[in-house]
Amino acid sequence: MRRAVVFDLDGTLIDSAPDIHAAANTVLERRDIAPFTLAEARGFVGHGAAVFVERCLSARGLSEDAALQAQVLEEFLELYEGAVHQTRPYPGVAACLDALVAEGLDLAVCTNKPEGATAAVLAHLGLDRYFDVVVGGDTFAVRKPDPAPLREIIACLGAVGAAYVGDSEVDAETAARAEVPFALYTEGYRQTPVEELPHDARFEAFDDLPAIVRRLLAAG
Incomplete structure (x- = not known):
């Protein structure tokens, strides 16, 4: 049985929050979007990468920009797969x-x-x-x-x-x-x-x- x-x-x-946090902030800082604390990033985890990015942008008042969300998600996913060291x-x-x-x-x-x-x-x-x-x-x-x-x-x-x-x-x-x-x-x-x-x-x-x-x- x-x-x-x-x-x-x-x-x-x-x-894994430290790696997720670092990858997200890397992408956001490329666009001069204010970075998140580790505690904030940890609170966004759980529903998958797309929702994580959506929550990040929403917290910065950018949830209505679909093109930005798609770009940030693409770049975040590129970093995410190698985000293992922390x-x-x-x-x-x-x-x-x-x-x-x-x-x-x-x-x-x-x-x-x-x-x-x-x-x-x-x-x-x-x-x-x-x-x-x-x-x-x-x-x-x-x-x-x-x-x-x-x-x-x-x-x-x-x-x-x-x-x-x-x-x-x-x-x-x-x-x-x-x-x-x-x-x-x-x-x-x-x-x-x-x-x-x-x-x-x-x-x-x-x-x-x-x-x-x-x-x-x-x-x-």
Whole structure:
């Protein structure tokens, strides 16, 4: 009986906000648009690159300029795929993934990060070896919080039991709509108080996740 754990990426497995922040500011500064703080950039992450750029420009009163948005998005994506050098896994991630693999679980990634950038950062950090399936925000015609990508991953793995692990409002909604148990990582990029997000379990340290996964999968 195959069982799976599917992870979000940014704000869950990795802290990529410093790289995203730097890439965005590089593009904005080319146009003399005021740069963002790291905290501001972190708050824009979660719905994919296009929404991230839209939020950046909207915060500077430039959301109505469709041509500018298209240009900024194109240049941001060019930088984004190589934006890996300031990104780090959260503490305990590798040991947690080792433990889950040792228990015979299939692992996958379901993120709104573009597929190319996702592959690049997983390879750079040496995390790609853990995952049987990786789905990015541009892999399908829809992205999270639409439940289709998560459901497709579970079907592809042939898993009869699965749990989803994420950090954000988008992840909580995705899991709820897919009817998959959800473990909330509380140290990521969410903006909403933990108590207001639907979740089946929460954790602040990856050392605790294997036991949580066992419980969620046992509950079925």
